[in-house]
Amino acid sequence: MTENNTHDHYDHEGSKLGMWLFIFTELLFFGGLFIVYAVMRYKNGTAFGLAAEELDVSIGAINTVILLVSSATIAMSISSIQLKKTKLTLILLATTLILAIVFLVNKYFEWGAKIEHGLYPGSESLEQLGHGEVLFFGLYYFMTGLHALHIIIGIIFIAVMMVKVKNGKLNVNRFVQLENAGLYWHLVDVIWIFLFPLFYLIA
Amino acid sequence: MEETKEHKIVSFKTYIIILFLLISHTALSVFVTQIDLGNLSVIVALSIAALKSLLVFSFFMHLLYDKRMYAFMVAGVLMVMTLVLIITFLDYGF
Numbered sequence: 001m002t003e004n005n006t007h008d009h010y011d012h013e014g015s016k017l018g019m020w021l022f023i024f025t026e027l028l029f030f031g032g033l034f035i036v037y038a039v040m041r042y043k044n045g046t047a048f049g050l051a052a053e054e055l056d057v058s059i060g061a062i063n064t065v066i067l068l069v070s071s072a073t074i075a076m077s078i079s080s081i082q083l084k085k086t087k088l089t090l091i092l093l094a095t096t097l098i099l100a101i102v103f104l105v106n107k108y109f110e111w112g113a114k115i116e117h118g119l120y121p122g123s124e125s126l127e128q129l130g131h132g133e134v135l136f137f138g139l140y141y142f143m144t145g146l147h148a149l150h151i152i153i154g155i156i157f158i159a160v161m162m163v164k165v166k167n168g169k170l171n172v173n174r175f176v177q178l179e180n181a182g183l184y185w186h187l188v189d190v191i192w193i194f195l196f197p198l199f200y201l202i203a
Numbered sequence: 204m205e206e207t208k209e210h211k212i213v214s215f216k217t218y219i220i221i222l223f224l225l226i227s228h229t230a231l232s233v234f235v236t237q238i239d240l241g242n243l244s245v246i247v248a249l250s251i252a253a254l255k256s257l258l259v260f261s262f263f264m265h266l267l268y269d270k271r272m273y274a275f276m277v278a279g280v281l282m283v284m285t286l287v288l289i290i291t292f293l294d295y296g297f
Contacts, residue, residue, distance in 0.1 A: 012210075013270075020273055022278045033271055042296055057233060072222040075213070075263045080213045146223050147266040179265075186263045190256045196229075197248035202238040 012176045019180040023187050026150075027140050030191050033143055037198060040135045047132020047156035052203040054119065055140070059110050063103050064192065070099035071189040074158070074182045081175045086165060089178075093162045096185065100155050107148055109140075140199055147195060150188045211268040221262045228255050 041048045075090035114137075118125035121138050161181045166168040170178050232251040236244045261267045266274045 014271075020276065024276070027280055028284065031287070035284075035288050038288065039291060039295055044294070061229060061233050065226055068222060068225045068229070071259065071263050072218050075218050076215055079212050079215060079218070082210060183264055189263075190259050193252050193255045193259070194249075197232055197236070197252050198264050200244050201232060202247050203236070 009129050010174055010176075012174070015112070015176040016179060016183075019183050023183060026187055030143075030146075033146075034194065034198075037139050037143070040132075040139065043048060044132030044135060047130055049203050050067055051129075051133045051136035051140075052199060052201075054117075055200045056110065057200050062108055062197050063106050064196045066099050066103050066106070067189045067192050070096045070103075071100070071186050074153075074185050078175065078182050081165065081170065081178060082172060084172050086171075089165050090162060093158055093165065097158050097162070100151055100158070104151055104155075105148070107144070111144075143195060144199070146165060147188065147191055150191070154181075154185050154188055157184060211265070213262070213265070213268065217262065221258055225255055225258055 073092045074096045075088045077096070079091060080088040114120065119137055120126065121134075121141055126134055126137055158181055161170065161178050164177065222252060227253050232248050235247050235251075238244070240247065266277065
């Protein structure tokens with residue numbers, strides 16, 4: 001690379017390290033919430049068990065599989081950009097993007113059904129159920145909502161990566177941004193891997 | 204300046220195998236928690252989740268192929284989280 005590149009600083013390892021440091025803050029952020037969940041569950045075991053039965057295991061399981069597949073496709077897109085297969089990279093990223101949107105659509109219907117049944121923070125029917133149930137659904141909405149926010153950010157992140165792959169800004173020589181998008185997406189996946197058993201399975 | 208260091212290209216096959224393992228463990232955790240095992244089902248479900256996240260960290264997030272430094276840092280963060288969990292529970296249970 002020559003003089004036209006003087007302002008173009010590129011440090012693959014440094015970028016990745018920065019992304020990992022951000023991921024650590026995210027892990028500690030959600031980690032704190034998981035600790036809150038653990039303490040609340042310890043204090044209100046029976047109520048949490050009963051409240052968890054309200055959640056639909058099959059929707060949770062389907063969404064888990066959707067996120068796992070999307071994690072695999074974005075991981076494969078990084079291999080394919082290294083193999084100079086631009087078209088395949090774009091197809092894999094588009095698949096990831098579509099799966100992310102399907103996840104959110106499922107979440108919309110899931111939340112919608114709960115809200116229709118009067119199970120939302122501050123609702124009258126929830127207040128009647130008791131302290132433990134209020135805590136469970138409070139945490140459920142907050143943690144899955146925060147996770148959904150991460151999915152939305154991920155969708156934007158992946159869409160930007162697709163544009164950059166398409167116009168050649170990301171290529172076989174410099175693809176660390178795509179790698180970082182992958183790391184972020186896998187983080188979202190890991191968080192869901194724990195949210196799923198804690199809210200849906202342990203009843 | 205071109206990056207001269209080669210980056211490991213992970214094969215599609217590896218990712219497909221890991222994906223298969225992740226999905227089958229999800230099915231296993233759904234199956235196991237349908238049986239009434241009492242408190243044991245909490246331990247089983249969380250152990251499976253821990254195993255799944257280990258697979259994601261190692262293969263999807265390339266900890267297995269990248270510099271060791273990343274793996275050590277992740278382990279450090281997880282240790283901090285465990286420590287905070289234990290210290291919190293000193294106030295509540297044990």
